[in-house]
Amino acid sequence: MSGEGDQFMPKTILEYNTVSLDEKNSALVIVDQTQLPGRIEMLSLTEVEDIWEAIYLLKVRGAPAIGVAAAIGVYVAVKNAEVSDMQVFYEKFRKAKDYLATSRPTAVNLFWALDRMDSVVKEHMDSEIDEVKELLRLEAVNIRSEDIEVCRRIGENALTLVKPGDGLLTHCNAGQLATVKYGTATAPMYLGQEKGYGFHIYVDETRPLLQGARLTAFELQEAGLDVTLICDNMSGAVMKKGLIDAVFVGCDRVAANGDTANKIGTSVVAAVARHYGVPFYVCAPTSTIDISLSGGDKIPIEERPPEEITEMWYEKRMAPKGVKVYNPCFDVTDHELITGIVTEYGVVQAPYEVSIKNLVQRPDPQGLPPQNPLHK
Structure with a gap:
């Protein structure tokens, strides 16, 4: 919202990001959908346990949004991992990935997104860990951006x-x-x-x-x-x-x-x-x-x-x-x-x-x- 005098006007729900990455704070940010429509509350999640719970409790839900949240979530889970051995890093990544995969069983996007993130690590096992972290961030951001384009094209076809x-x-x-x-x-x-x-x-x-x-x-x-x-x-x-x-x-x-x-x-x-x-x-x-x-x-x-x-x-x-x-x-x-x-x-x-x-x-x-x- 912008313009003189309207800085205190409430936003509509469409002006909030359903799911996004806060890169500065390495956090998954979601609208808590369990509070809607009575209250719009944003959650900033940095711990993998909290991300798992948000998916399981339907704070973030819908197959595409779950996939985006999982991609961002698994990146956030390993972003600050202080390890120097790539194999150890991958074990930490797989632990977080496998854990998030248990949050919801039906939506295949959850597993699709986590597998895409897994492929990034497996394809760069000979790279520096910091480089792999950046590639994971880019993949999560790409998955989110792709979702917007995919939905727009679905809408055009359905129209x-x-x-x-x-x-x-x-x-x-x-x-x-x-x-x-x-x-x-x-x-x-x-x-x-x-x-x-x-x-x-x-x-x-x-x-x-x-x-x-x-x-x-x-x-x-x-x-x-x-x-x-x-x-x-x-x-x-x-x-x-x-x-x-x-x-x-x-x-x-x-x-x-x-x-x-x-x-x-x-x-x-x-x-x-x-x-x-x-x-x-x-x-x-x-x-x-x-x-x-x-x-x-x-x-x-x-x-x-x-x-x-x-x-x-x-x-x-x-x-x-x-x-x-x-x-x-x-x-x-x-x-x-x-x-x-x-x-x-x-x-x-x-x-x-x-x-x-x-x-x-x-x-x-x-x-x-x-x-x-x-x-x-």
Whole structure:
């Protein structure tokens, strides 16, 4: 914020960096998303244990943001390591990397980013330690910068799938708070707003963590979009009334056959959309594609504490004590229910085994312009 008299004006959430590196203090800086929307609090983390906890407790969340946080986090963990032997340095790095990898099991970006950082060290084992530290810093910064460009391109590709004035529905938070900028599923919404598309956005509250209500509705409203919050079991009602022209969701992992894992309830939205003939799109950076898994049944699904359902959001406990609780954080949407997967390189469609394989084996990934096989 700048200008005379406005130095005390509060920022909107979009003016804060979801995740960044404080190079002066060698710290990972994040928005504490557990405090939103009531309070905007920034956390500066320098200890690997605190970074692990921030990822595990969803203070930083969303597959792309988790990947960026992990990359910065593992750099911060070894930045001040005072060792002179490269092998000892690598052991310290691997210890921090392996530890951070245990924080969340489903989002493949976590492991993708940590593996990229690991490759930097392994490829420079004959270099000076200070040089390797600098290369790690540059890689973490690059991963963060790449996320902005990837999300922008996803937004541009997704925008070709809709028209001005459309009603769009999204589930959970695949917004700027889940990335560095733009988001994935919200990227076409933000870019559409810049072009004056006048979208009408419907946001599922998304149990059990209410990330749609607390985060997506919050950030889209702060950006000035037309936002309506609905309960999870209302998606069929708004589709039946003809209020929804397309569904855009994010995801944490894409299997080789096109099955996708996203926040619990996504598969229900997909099934309802299929029933009412509403196109259902998954917005997925290629970093979320895991071709080592043949199908969604192989994707590890994180389970969260029962208290997130029984008492977390209530003044008094809402469920009877002792009742059994099943609280998976994600579910898998079968590829048959997905109209298209929007990536930074274009929109892929069925047969996904073929289109995803061609995508990940593209000969010149950085040179390919965004392509959209659904709208030639």
